[in-house]
Amino acid sequence: MPISPVIWQFWQKWLTNFGLLPAEASTVAPQMDALFWVLVLISIFGTVLVVALVIYFSARYQKDNHPVAEDIEGSTVLEVTWTLIPLILFMICFVWGALLYFRIFNPPANAMNIYVVGKQWMWKAEHPGGQHEINALHVPMGVPVQLTLISQDVFHSFSVPAFRVKREAIPGHYNTVWFEATKTGTYDIFCTQYCGTAHSAMIGTVTVLTPEEYKAWAASSTSGMSLAQNGERLFSSMQCNACHSGAPDARGPSLAGVYGTKLQLANGGDVYVDEAFLRQAILSPSQHVTAGYSPIMPTYQGQISEDGLIDLVEYIKTLHTDDRNQQTLTNSTPTNAVTPAAGMVKP
Ligand SMILES: [Cu+2]
Numbered sequence: 001m002p003i004s005p006v007i008w009q010f011w012q013k014w015l016t017n018f019g020l021l022p023a024e025a026s027t028v029a030p031q032m033d034a035l036f037w038v039l040v041l042i043s044i045f046g047t048v049l050v051v052a053l054v055i056y057f058s059a060r061y062q063k064d065n066h067p068v069a070e071d072i073e074g075s076t077v078l079e080v081t082w083t084l085i086p087l088i089l090f091m092i093c094f095v096w097g098a099l100l101y102f103r104i105f106n107p108p109a110n111a112m113n114i115y116v117v118g119k120q121w122m123w124k125a126e127h128p129g130g131q132h133e134i135n136a137l138h139v140p141m142g143v144p145v146q147l148t149l150i151s152q153d154v155f156h157s158f159s160v161p162a163f164r165v166k167r168e169a170i171p172g173h174y175n176t177v178w179f180e181a182t183k184t185g186t187y188d189i190f191c192t193q194y195c196g197t198a199h200s201a202m203i204g205t206v207t208v209l210t211p212e213e214y215k216a217w218a219a220s221s222t223s224g225m226s227l228a229q230n231g232e233r234l235f236s237s238m239q240c241n242a243c244h245s246g247a248p249d250a251r252g253p254s255l256a257g258v259y260g261t262k263l264q265l266a267n268g269g270d271v272y273v274d275e276a277f278l279r280q281a282i283l284s285p286s287q288h289v290t291a292g293y294s295p296i297m298p299t300y301q302g303q304i305s306e307d308g309l310i311d312l313v314e315y316i317k318t319l320h321t322d323d324r325n326q327q328t329l330t331n332s333t334p335t336n337a338v339t340p341a342a343g344m345v346k347p
Contacts, residue, residue, distance in 0.1 A: 025185065028100070115150070136205055138214060160190075161187070227311050231315025234304070238304070266292070284301065
C-alpha cells in the first residue's frame with residue numbers, strides 16, 4: 001500500500017470507531033482488509049476515469065465543434081493498453097484472493113477443533129472437553145482454532161466479521177474454517193445465509209479470552225464428560241460393540257486406530273478416514289463397507305442427533321490401541337484423552 005502505516009492505522013481506527021468497519025481481531029483480518037481496500041481503490045480509480053472521460057468527450061465533441069462525423073480507424077496501441085492494464089490488475093486481485101482463500105480454508109495441523117452445529121435458529125458450539133454453548137463461543141487468544149461446521153436442518157452460514165471469516169453450515173456435510181484471534185474481547189456472530197423466519201435472530205457472541213482465562217472457563221463450564229466420553233456411552237448404549245468388538249470373528253471391523261488411515265473398501269476403492277467419513281459410515285454404512293466384511297450394518301439415519309454423531313466420531317478418534325481396557329464408564333474422568341472402551345480390541 002502506498003500509504004504510511006500511521007495514516008493507515010488511523011484510517012482503520014476511525015472507520016471502526018464509527019461502526020463502518022468491524023474490529024480487526026484475527027491474524028487474517030489485516031490481510032483481508034488490505035485486499036478489500038485495494039479493490040475499493042481500483043473501483044474508485046475506474047469510476048473517476050470513466051466519468052471524467054464522459055464529461056471531457058461530451059464537451060470536446062459536441063455538435064458545435066464537430067458538425068461532420070469523422071471516420072476513426074482505431075489504434076492497436078490503445079486497444080492493447082486498455083486490455084492489458086485491467087487484465088494485470090484483475091490477475092493480481094485473483095491471485096491475491098486465491099492465496100487468502102487457501103489460507104482461510106486450510107487449518108494448521110495444530111489447530112484446536114470446536115464443532116459448531118447450526119439449526120433454526122441458533123448456533124450450538126461443542127468443545128472437545130464437552131463444554132456446550134448456545135449462541136456463544138469462547139476461544140483462546142493466539143491459538144489457531146478450527147471450526148467444524150454442520151447444519152441440522154437448512155443451509156446456514158457462520159460468520160464472525162471481526163475475524164473476517166465465514167463458512168457455510170450445510171446439512172449432512174462437515175465444513176471447516178479457522179482463525180487465530182489476536183485481541184481479547186467480545187465480537188458478533190451472524191448467520192449470513194437466509195434460513196427462515198428468525199434468520200436475523202440467529203446471532204451470538206464470540207468471547208476471546210487469554211489462554212489462562214480460557215483454561216479457567218473450560219474447567220468451570222464442563223459438564224464432566226468430554227465429547228469422546230459421551231460418544232463412548234452412546235457407543236455402548238447403541239450396542240455398536242456387538243459387531244465392532246475387535247475380536248477376530250467379529251461381524252464388523254475393529255475401529256481402533258482406523259482414524260487417519262487409508263481404508264480399503266469392499267467396492268475396491270480406498271478412502272481416507274476423517275471425521276466426514278466416520279459420520280457417513282454411521283449414517284449410510286452400505287456405501288462404506290470395509291473390504292472383507294459384508295454389508296450387514298443397518299443405517300442409523302434419523303436415530304442419532306448431530307450432537308450424538310459428533311460424540312461418536314470423537315470417541316472413535318480416540319481409539320488408538322487394541323488393548324482391552326476394562327475401565328468402567330462411571331470411573332471416567334473429564335479429560336480430553338479417553339482410554340479405549342471395553343470391547344474395543346484387536347485392529
Ligand atoms: Cu441461519
